[in-house]
Amino acid sequence: MMLRNICRYQRQFGQVIWPFSFPQGQHVPSLSTHLQKAKYASGTTERKKFYENVSIAQGEGGLFEINLDKRKLKTPGGKLFTVPNEALAIAVATEWDAQKDTLKFYTMHLTTLCNTALDNPTQRTKEQMISAALKFLETDTICYRVEEPPGLVELQRNEWDPVMNWIEQRYNVVIGSSSNIMGPQIPEETKETFQQHLNSYNLWSMTGLEYVITQLKSLVLSFGLIDRHLSVEQAVVLSRLEEEYQIQRWGNVEWVHDYDMYELQARTAAGAMFVHLSSESTAVKRKILHD
């Protein structure tokens, strides 16, 4: 009976690459390794909540770990789950603590971001992320203006122009907008300025920023949010401006519009928090104080 369950777990999670493997059917692993492996469900199955208490602990090098009962949390790639500061650890722990009978990973955005930063499954470097972000500027949502209907044209002008002005002033760049299919022509100096700015981000913050840009479909809005010029709600409204316009005209459908909006808000908020928390490191501060 036990062996059959073990084989079932292995089949279910076979798509994840584990750092070690053991011959099928020959030796029985301990129960605790199974519970760790079985932690991240595949797309169709749900995992039951298998712990009572969530706590954090500070480990090697001042990094923080998450404990589910007595077990240390690991990433899907099998690495020890560590975060650089206490605030982020608490926020992640809260996500795990908030789970009820089943684990709903699609609500655990901070955990997912940490896992991505730790495992880096696609092996991307910071430079690759930066150049991808700069490329995105060419298709930035708020640079693309419609020519009709006039209501939407005006809305885009009233809502997006101020953000455009803000970022051009703040970074002393020229971006501009366009209503043709080719999009705006971004000057090289603008890209260089942003590249220099993005270089100051560490790998974790850059992971978070890339996530926010993907969600909001706009580098400009992402900068606005990260620089605290916009709130998450404001950034999301601006990102969904055309949807909001259509909703106002044609009505709201809760299970599509609200659903999408809340999901976008949750992900964007998590991304922004992740960027801010990854940029500071209380572990470093503590070391300096004690010297």
Place this chain on the structure above:
Amino acid sequence: MAAVTSPLRACRGILKELRIAKGSDYRNTLVYKHVLEQFRRNQFCRARMDALHAARTYLCLLTSTRMHLRLHERYHGRGDRALEEVAGLVGLRLPTQPGGKGWET
């Protein structure tokens, strides 16, 4: 930037979300203590604006996650009826497969 939510409202909002998530036990959690400590500490201008933005962002995260989950359960959750019952509604019966379906584990 227009500060729509005052620090007090942001703090209350977060605590309310924690109470919804954890029940009456919310005061014993790490996050509760951390949030209160943050709100007491940040009194100076620049840090205060940053802290307020962080608080509002976290409040947005908690609220949006909860609302999204609620809508997900309401509209995208499993149906109330079992598969057999649904088939029975149109007068059909499911075939019996003694070996179980291939994709069920």
